[in-house]
Amino acid sequence: MIAKAKAVAHGIRAMLYVSGESRNKKHPERITRICDNFMPQGMDATGIFTEMKFATMNHPNIKNNVIRMEISPAMEHTKDFTLEDWQQLWQDFAAAFDIQEIRDKGGKVVSSRTNISGSKSSVWLHEESKSGIPHLHAIISRMDEDGNINNDHAIHLRAQRAAEMIARQRGWTTAQRIHETNIPKVSTDCMEALRELDKWSWDGYQERLAAKGYKLYLRKDKKDVIRGYVLLKGNTKFKASELGKGRNLTASRIRQTWEKLHQGKAQQVRPTTKQPVVSTPKPSIPNGTQQKPQPVIRQGNPVFEDYTSYKPNCQPTEFEHDGKTYKRYLPDKVLDFFNDEFDHRELANWQALQNLAMAYFTLITSPYDVTSGGGGGGSQSDLKWGRDPKEDEIEFARRCAQVASNRIGRHPKGGIKRK
Incomplete structure (x- = not known):
């Protein structure tokens, strides 16, 4: 389970998107209202945002007047969820979010407790158009019903910790743990794909990985030189720098890795012009007179x-x-x-x-x-x-x-x- 949170100033745009009223939302039919708290029920996006704006009108210095959240549990954990189950998940998450008091290394409070459980909020369930994976979106007022401001310091960390707390309470595997568990298998698949290649090419590497269920996305610079790549399987992304051993599957080293696997073949199939892949220079270069600040x-x-x-x-x-x-x-x-x-x-x-x-x-x-x-x-x-x-x-x-x-x-x- 993962969660994101951010205080934003464009509350009406966020509310239109979350409710499915935005023209940019392609599948509004995949959106379900979960709950509206501390305001009349069933209002449209404009009505909800107006309610929240009134709550903060006496505090003009609050630039980011709403908090936007996204809560994404794993699909296998919520496949049998009812509307009431989603409501309970939101309530549990809000409580875990509020209970935290974040301190720095010296013990000083840098982010005091919030009260989003006692604030105006609108919560909606979205399903991704292709995968059907469900996740919650919420828009929350920065001002609670007691007139106190929900602080937004360390808000990303607060959301992440709340997600981890809920995952542990419910016995769910956290997203980070799932990702880390999958990395060895992905690395093995990449090495097998390299072994299957008779000669090195990005196209061949991409084809072998596609046969194993991966999509490969190359990252190029303005000169069309490959600087990195990402693998996607389902909804999980893996950066090349996370894979293999000693960064041997990164864009700058993957050809050398293929050559080591094939040894003698590498010299026979090496083209006369070297493929434009990133070299790995030393961290410091004393050649300051020839380098230009480009x-x-x-x-x-x-x-x-x-x-x-x-x-x-x-x-x-x-x-x-x-x-x-x-x-x-x-x-x-x-x-x-x-x-x-x-x-x-x-x-x-x-x-x-x-x-x-x-x-x-x-x-x-x-x-x-x-x-x-x-x-x-x-x-x-x-x-x-x-x-x-x-x-x-x-x-x-x-x-x-x-x-x-x-x-x-x-x-x-x-x-x-x-x-």
Whole structure:
């Protein structure tokens, strides 16, 4: 079971989608109303959103005035669920969500308890059009019925923990555990597919995996060079970096893995022109004088991720950069860090700071795209931009946030305190 949560400002759009009234929803007939709490029953999306908007009208500083949630239990756990069972699941999840008090390493409370159980909410059951897998969508007011604000700090972590709690209470296998359990089998299937290939090619690899029930999606850069791939089986995604041993099934190393399996054949079938697959350079390159600060530089190092595909404990996130909107799958802990670092209750330009930091983190741009890094150069990675091999994701996110702050500055809101 997995769950996602996010405080959003576009409440009416979210409500239209959840209720099936949006023109973008292809199969509204696969949507069922589960319950409406603390408001008249049977209202349409506009009526529900109006009720929630009235609840927060005395708090104009709340930019994101609703919470959007998605709760996805495994299909085998809910195949015999009745409407009442879904209602109970929502109630149990809301209680698990509310009971949490999240603290930092020093024991300081960073996210106090919420009260979504005592807030206006509208809950709907959706079925995926192809697979028929059911999942719950909920829209909840940021203001509870007692006039208190449901805080949105660490909201992704809170939802994830609530899902884990419910899964354990009900004896369900968690999504993370299922995913981890399946990885060895997927890795074995990939190795078998390579053994079956008489000569190396992505098309052949894709065909062998398709025969085993997998779909392979290649990830290419702007020059059409393959930088990675994802396998999909059912509704489960597996990144190449998760598979095999020592990253031997990643796009940069899979050909060498095939050659080791076939040994003598590899030299006979190797084409005269080398296939454009990522090489694996050393983490630090002292050749700073020849390197130019172009955005494609970052694509040469396989430890750098652009977060274009889903993996466990990540959330789909949209942000803007240079007039374009990007969708990436950012780790929960990184989202929490950016939300805390650039809090909309404290900073007037929080959105611009978050957008730029996320663009740096996902390698859409780099600090060197604008300035050449002049005067002394960087000692850590010279003109390359990306996560250092010795950095974890939070350390890199912190570096991205610092660079974004230095680039556009932090503009505090005058006289507005955190709620």
